[in-house]
Amino acid sequence: MRAFATQVKNNFFRIILRNPRFIVFDVGVPALFYILFTKVMNQGMPASFNKTYLVSMAIYATLLSSIITVANNVLSDTDQSYLRFIDVSPVSRPTYYTAMGVILLGLTVIEIAIIELIAKFYVGVSMGIGNWLAILVLATVASISLMVFGVSLAFCGSGTVVNLMVNVIVFPVAILSGLWWPLSLMPNWAQTVGKLLPTYQTSVIVNEVINKTTISLNAIGGEIVWLLLAATLLFAVQKIQRTKTRK
Amino acid sequence: MTAIIQVTNVSKQFAQKSILSHINFDVAPGEIIGLIGKNGAGKSTLINMMLGLTEPTDGKITLFGQAPQSKTIKDKIGVMFQDSFGLDRVRGSELIQLVRSYYSHPLPFSEVVKLAALGENLTTMVTKMSGGQRRKLNFALAMAGNPELLFLDEPTAGMDANSRYDFWQQIQQLSQAGKTIIVTSHYLEEIEDVASRIIFLKDHHVLYDGPLAGLQKSFTHTIVEFDSSLPEAQIAALIHNGDLDSHNQSHYVFVTEDADAVVRELTPEIANVRNLRITQQSLDQIFREVIKEGD
Numbered sequence: 031m032r033a034f035a036t037q038v039k040n041n042f043f044r045i046i047l048r049n050p051r052f053i054v055f056d057v058g059v060p061a062l063f064y065i066l067f068t069k070v071m072n073q074g075m076p077a078s079f080n081k082t083y084l085v086s087m088a089i090y091a092t093l094l095s096s097i098i099t100v101a102n103n104v105l106s107d108t109d110q111s112y113l114r115f116i117d118v119s120p121v122s123r124p125t126y127y128t129a130m131g132v133i134l135l136g137l138t139v140i141e142i143a144i145i146e147l148i149a150k151f152y153v154g155v156s157m158g159i160g161n162w163l164a165i166l167v168l169a170t171v172a173s174i175s176l177m178v179f180g181v182s183l184a185f186c187g188s189g190t191v192v193n194l195m196v197n198v199i200v201f202p203v204a205i206l207s208g209l210w211w212p213l214s215l216m217p218n219w220a221q222t223v224g225k226l227l228p229t230y231q232t233s234v235i236v237n238e239v240i241n242k243t244t245i246s247l248n249a250i251g252g253e254i255v256w257l258l259l260a261a262t263l264l265f266a267v268q269k270i271q272r273t274k275t276r277k
Numbered sequence: 278m279t280a281i282i283q284v285t286n287v288s289k290q291f292a293q294k295s296i297l298s299h300i301n302f303d304v305a306p307g308e309i310i311g312l313i314g315k316n317g318a319g320k321s322t323l324i325n326m327m328l329g330l331t332e333p334t335d336g337k338i339t340l341f342g343q344a345p346q347s348k349t350i351k352d353k354i355g356v357m358f359q360d361s362f363g364l365d366r367v368r369g370s371e372l373i374q375l376v377r378s379y380y381s382h383p384l385p386f387s388e389v390v391k392l393a394a395l396g397e398n399l400t401t402m403v404t405k406m407s408g409g410q411r412r413k414l415n416f417a418l419a420m421a422g423n424p425e426l427l428f429l430d431e432p433t434a435g436m437d438a439n440s441r442y443d444f445w446q447q448i449q450q451l452s453q454a455g456k457t458i459i460v461t462s463h464y465l466e467e468i469e470d471v472a473s474r475i476i477f478l479k480d481h482h483v484l485y486d487g488p489l490a491g492l493q494k495s496f497t498h499t500i501v502e503f504d505s506s507l508p509e510a511q512i513a514a515l516i517h518n519g520d521l522d523s524h525n526q527s528h529y530v531f532v533t534e535d536a537d538a539v540v541r542e543l544t545p546e547i548a549n550v551r552n553l554r555i556t557q558q559s560l561d562q563i564f565r566e567v568i569k570e571g572d
Contacts, residue, residue, distance in 0.1 A: 115356070118330065
């Protein structure tokens, strides 16, 4: 427990407090998008758009941190031979991943809270406290499967390959799942693909909760399937990596 | 005495290429083993197998009577890899605290800090430290768990001469404290000073396993060197019990198994011989010579 607590403390310093990239990228980009589309380029949009787009940008922030920040941190720890040290120490990799997960969930909460503060005090979105909390909690919980994908990606090759893969995945996923602009504006094939993505499922669930409509069991099932897929991928990638190293 | 490490008939192949073949040795508590061999001899592979990071193709390795992958033995092991490890945006002192937290009976923080010998640089971000500073920090981290068994793979690479001297002093102290240490180094004269036993790897096998004195006895030659104004042909005609190793201006170096005989052969011209010196080969010289053989 002492090892886990110290690991979490160190992760807080290195992943959040001393990481300007986190402030600029994970928090700054979604916040900027939100302000841009709700205060500057919002002509002809219905009043409900500010609320819907808040959900989209909250999920977009979790996508950025869960895939890009996670993959980069795990990759850096691998490159710095830290994971190899973990393997010869009494601490297990699951402890390392869990400690990183705790901090990344915290990071996700901070990101979403900042966007919510902008929505409330700058854009003027009005909702009950339950809805603000629902966005915060649901988007954070849903980011777990994305984080597991982020860890898996870190083991898929060199730094260049991982960075390329991360960018190739994150931005198309954001666009196809309707986080940047409504899915209905996209061609049919893109809508079909988009509706299968985990970020779309999260968006459906969060919007249904805050609009007090029936919660889609399909979307919840979709989230569970994505979590299982992510866990299977991580297990397989770790297995391949260990087999390669040990053989 | 029960062996801490048992390596039994271990072989390792990578892509059909033999790296190590039929390696056997035991390590008793308190021994300091100098693992030597040229680059690519399989030293790091052998260490990685002993740590459970790589599996042998054949054979068996046990540490404290258990498989190297066993979690229960990790608490007793300290490792300093050839490549220093670190973490982005973490200070040296924080990394020490983090690694200490991994072990059930760690050394006190102040003691680990003393081992790191980083002074004010202890609060520097690990990734901003110089190569030598990171090596010193990695040694302290290897010791942070107060291990019974310590693996040091090229520990002094990148350290300056003073740091290397201090490092080996610390190793001597650890040896006196009864720690078991496996060390590889390119600075063979350093291993020579600390190792109680040498394991010499060559051509995928253990070429020699025993005390340094035995290695010298098995492989060494005595060196007879002197200055003389006599021409090389005349010196060569005098000496039959030694091989001329080098002749530079007036300085002659002979390698022999019988130094007394060489001196006797020089006697007729002893008036023309100055600065006569007889020395045993160092581990470094033996190493270079044995490595050369068969290459």
